[in-house]
Amino acid sequence: MQILFGGTFDPVHNGHVAMMDALSAAFPHALVHVIPNRLPPHRQSVADSGHRLAMLDLLLSGYERITVDRIEMERDGPSYTVDTLKAFRAEYGPDEPLVLSMGADAARGLARWHQPERIVELAHVCILDRDGQTAETPDVLASMRPVDSIDALAGSAFGCLCRLQTPAVPTSSTEVRGLIAEGIETLPVPQEIHDYISNHNLYRTVND
Numbered sequence: 001m002q003i004l005f006g007g008t009f010d011p012v013h014n015g016h017v018a019m020m021d022a023l024s025a026a027f028p029h030a031l032v033h034v035i036p037n038r039l040p041p042h043r044q045s046v047a048d049s050g051h052r053l054a055m056l057d058l059l060l061s062g063y064e065r066i067t068v069d070r071i072e073m074e075r076d077g078p079s080y081t082v083d084t085l086k087a088f089r090a091e092y093g094p095d096e097p098l099v100l101s102m103g104a105d106a107a108r109g110l111a112r113w114h115q116p117e118r119i120v121e122l123a124h125v126c127i128l129d130r131d132g133q134t135a136e137t138p139d140v141l142a143s144m145r146p147v148d149s150i151d152a153l154a155g156s157a158f159g160c161l162c163r164l165q166t167p168a169v170p171t172s173s174t175e176v177r178g179l180i181a182e183g184i185e186t187l188p189v190p191q192e193i194h195d196y197i198s199n200h201n202l203y204r205t206v207n208d
């Protein structure tokens, strides 16, 4: 089973780390692929791809079952999740369970993604619900079969919707960039990410 967790990670922060840990714990027999996008379709990233990738590499080098996947960085053009899922399907074959995981906020914006209806036939979806709250199922996922145990996903390759309760870590990359631009030293990011940001003078102004 392959778990996909994509994002801009601009920069990676404690909320992302909590989600990666939750996925790794919930899917003990799977590999979690953290997939930084090369060129966010909906917006520009602030730090360039190289820095975003380097921070993830630094953070995840000690993890055995979480890997940084360069697939979107190495593909030309916008990073569409549907293209990434097709590539995973081609690599792992028709029977491999693929699980696209995303935070509840990302799930809410799913209808604006490129060809969101194709996701249903390419992967399972796991919505990361925070702090006991259950995000509404986006219309575009209405045809998916809800399952209430993670194990149920192992029985098929795609088409199921599960939810994972995760701890609330209320921060965002936008907040981290704002704190740095204000000169605030205490940031909701792991220490090695803090050091990397300082050493490379990243995010000193909100738009750099």
Ligand code: ATP
Binding pocket: 006, 007, 008, 009, 010, 014, 015, 016, 019, 101, 102, 103, 104, 105, 106, 107, 128, 168, 169, 170, 171, 172, 173, 174, 175
């Ligand atoms: P930005 O503030 O720049 O929009 P972000 O913090 O939302 O960025 P992304 O890289 O866009 O981070 O998100 C990647 C994934 O991580 C998405 O699925 C998103 O829902 C999830 N995520 C982001 N922040 C948190 C958080 N604090 N807790 C749980 N999940 C999060």
